């Protein structure tokens with residue numbers, strides 16, 4: 001970058017020198033004859049013209065970033081992105097193509113908007129682009145200075161954690177062992193909705209979904225519930241409230257745009273107050289995690305824990321205490337900060353994303369009554385009306401899988417994934433990218449592209465009814481709700497299963513409708529962007545139990 005600018009500066013100077021030569025006043029020149037002057041001008045021209053041409057040629061050969069829109073001084077394209085960066089980036093791709101550059105403050109970025117280009121970055125050049133920015137404020141304060149999974153740069157520490165997560169946490173065996181937890185939490189959700197119905201209240205779908213995913217994740221990760229129950233003591237209620245506060249604050253801060261991340265010299269202003277809040281949150285979270293670890297240590301000292309009873313904290317502590325880890329040094333070694341940062345990441349990763357997807361799916365079904373009817377019919381014919389849905393029903397529910405697949409396509413919860421960053425200087429598709437370039441894979445633009453999908457803006461599960469199930473695992477680059485390559489979500493199976501299970505259970509257990517006076521076609525589908533992209537206006541619905549009454553007691 002700097003080299004290119006320096007050289008074009010020199011060239012501008014040379015070009016202006018050349019063009020100014022004919023206007024020299026020969027007669028005023030130190031007693032030289034006109035003939036001698038002409039000779040010198042000719043000589044200079046003969047030397048300079050080839051030199052300039054050579055430099056121009058050299059410059060055209062210099063590697064460069066892809067083209068992009070003009071930006072602002074200092075802030076670059078930050079002011080352009082507004083509240084909905086994925087939408088603005090999609091618009092820009094219509095003008096600047098499938099790969100273009102942006103500059104966010106001082107950070108170079110590349111935006112990719114087609115399946116072909118996504119494959120180039122996430123498959124062909126995946127290793128170099130599987131890193132994360134190493135100096136973001138939230139990763140410093142809220143991820144123990146990049147020691148977790150989601151925000152850590154590519155390197156030995158991240159690889160170690162990712163291996164544990166892939167091979168010891170999100171395994172088939174553990175998924176099976178946690179079936180009962182998911183079932184219990186789902187029944188809690190049904191009871192909570194029934195309670196609202198009995199009180200004549202509307203159901204805020206997002207709140208119910210959030211309580212479900214947060215309780216389930218809290219049990220899987222920490223072996224405790226997120227919300228207090230009817231029989232909880234005052235101390236348990238206080239603890240649950242404190243936990244809920246920590247998590248809400250964590251989500252909000254991780255979703256905030258921190259200007260100082262892009263224009264570091266503005267850090268002293270702390271625009272928006274993010275740093276102050278992060279500084280305040282960290283010690284509270286640290287203390288909370290210390291308590292969790294202490295509780296686990298006490299339990300572990302009592303004797304070995306059966307594999308099926310281990311939660312994710314146990315798995316991480318086992319890995320940390322293993323001799324092979326203790327023998328490692330430097331970046332290879334996993335310590336307690338890694339364990340705590342990983343706990344936070346697993347919790348953040350698992351609570352919000354499924355919930356966002358579930359709310360979008362429900363909104364699409366409410367907006368399209370014939371689709372909702374068709375799903376109910378399928379559920380009634382497979383499950384009947386005398387019991388709730390079980391996870392084992394899902395393989396028999398083809399239309400359900402198509403509905404959820406279509407929601408993954410049209411409403412990716414993290415439309416720009418978690419931004420990747422390049423490890424070192426690299427060349428891709430003839431362009432040059434310096435180390436640390438941020439990569440935005442715009443999955444939103446990809447899955448709304450008419451080149452990949454017929455009627456792309458229409459919610460139409462039928463497109464997945466013939467042929468095999470929609471593949472969201474990262475192999476089909478036309479639909480990437482979980483990303484692809486080394487950095488893809490490690491919990492794809494769990495995310496897909498949860499989304500299907502909750503949607504099936506909700507549609508089967510209740511008749512849903514909009515509050516009096518609202519009509520389906522006018523449902524507000526506006527998005528809001530943060531850590532994820534949910535509906536801007538939370539979906540509020542009326543519910544009516546539709547199965548055998550004894551099930552709801």
Ligand code: HEM
Nearest residue numbers: 149150349350353354414417418481482483487489491495
């Ligand atoms: C519908 C559900 C889910 C969706 C749509 C989703 C989506 C994603 C996406 C888009 C990424 C970023 C991929 C990238 O950077 O290329 C990601 C990463 C991650 N997800 Fe998920 N996710 C879901 C469920 C879960 C669950 C249930 C957990 C944990 C229990 C989880 C844990 C993580 C973690 C730890 C990462 C970071 C991976 C890394 O950076 O190496 N996710 N997820």
